[in-house]
């Protein structure tokens with residue numbers, strides 16, 4: 001017998017009180033829920049911990065039928081469904097971890113109208129059989145969690161997500177919501193287009209985490225620096241050790257660093273995907289349960305770990321993207337109390353990551369994408385202005401200097417780059433206005449440095465007024481200038497080819513009404529790796 005799951009509550013607030021035991025909605029939750037409950041679509045950009053789950057769970061309880069949630073993380077699905085069931089919500093999931101028998105029971109419950117919420121892995125929802133099955137019952141809404149996975153431009157693309165574009169055609173009357181905690185303007189647009197959410201209401205919350213102090217230091221002796229950091233920051237006011245996460249790129253280094261910290265009296269344990277499941281579970285449980293545990297981990301650690309009192313997140317290797325950095329540092333201070341995000345990065349990180357990009361499988365467009373992610377991360381590392389301003393700016397959010405990051409607290413050495421910026425920006429503007437041409441950083445740098453290349457000859461760019469006006473800086477320094485112009489929002493890179501164009505802010509620099517400061521760059525590798533002459 002096929003039936004429709006009835007609406008469980010009359011009002012959102014009633015559901016909030018009864019199911020979750022909370023008093024009031026936070027931020028835009030109430031508006032988002034209202035939009036979906038009334039049958040509209042929504043795109044929700046909200047930071048981790050902001051409370052995205054309620055935004056689709058409650059409308060599912062208010063509408064007839066079953067809310068179908070697409071979620072890529074099987075472990076997370078499991079936890080969410082368990083928590084819902086404990087709160088009296090009829091929830092279940094369909095994924096590859098189940099036996100055929102378990103799946104059949106979930107399918108029966110869905111068709112009998114006995115489910116308020118059904119979590120489905122994206123590869124499953126992509127299959128025709130699953131779609132036909134869902135059509136036999138009644139879907140209250142579709143929630144697409146971690147929606148940034150649909151964006152090829154993003155840092156976490158999953159091909160399975162592309163098939164979700166079909167939901168709009170197959171279920172034209174069913175509201176859909178896409179949610180993510182990491183979205184730049186480019187990713188936001190891609191989500192909107194690929195999931196056919198042009199008619200949706202967009203809810204963009206503040207990405208600021210004011211209680212997190214951001215600090216980025218040059219990497220010198222990283223073990224010693226990390227130990228000093230944990231010794232000074234790793235205790236609360238009463239002198240007790242606090243919980244922290246140290247992120248490293250390789251599995252081997254998580255083990256070595258954890259052993260090093262343990263030798264130095266810190267309760268540290270490694271965590272990475274290469275450890276057996278029992279060890280990982282034990283580490284995770286100790287981290288959640290005991291006070292003062294430090295986990296040294298690859299980025300495999302943290303997804304779905306809801307520990308509110310993580311006091312610090314330290315990165316001893318450079319994250320590959322600002323999105324990743326934001327997501328990982330966001331695991332600190334979810335209780336709203338002061339927390340620290342500390343990152344040590346050195347030139348080797350840059351060299352290593354550039355090489356990894358060059359060697360990575362995939363086409364040129366893919367490598368360009370990775371490179372642009374790295375450039376944005378480097379720009380954050382090198383900014384002379386507020387880290388938070390830069391970070392929020394990356395997510396398209398304007399803000400004032402925060403007073404709670406290293407550059408605000410101890411302003412770094414910088415140089416006046418106004419003239420250099422003008423030279424470069426005027427080259428961009430001339431090419432665009434006089435010739436209707438756009439180029440990437442490499443060719444523009446060749447022009448300002450007056451470097452003759454086949455491309456310069458082909459386009460006759462040596463006839464430009466700005467040809468060769470920037471010979472006072474090296475190519476490397478120009479790269480730094482461009483990177484920092486991008487970081488400061490005075491230039492933007494667009495499209496697969498990363499062509500540079502001006503922003504609304506650029507005009508003030510060109511007219512001389514705004515000055516530009518650049519962080520004095522660390523010495524280049526050439527110096528330290530070059531052998532002394534015999």
Ligand code: ADP
Pocket residue numbers: 022023024025026029046047048049050051052053054
């Ligand atoms: P996200 O998915 O955005 O990372 P969650 O949905 O997991 O966030 O919510 C984060 C935490 O905040 C959870 O513990 C959740 O129960 C809690 N929470 C969400 N909304 C509210 C609210 N309105 N009042 C109190 N706590 C809330």
Ligand code: ZN
Pocket residue numbers: 385386387388389401402403404405406407408409
């Ligand atoms: Zn600041």
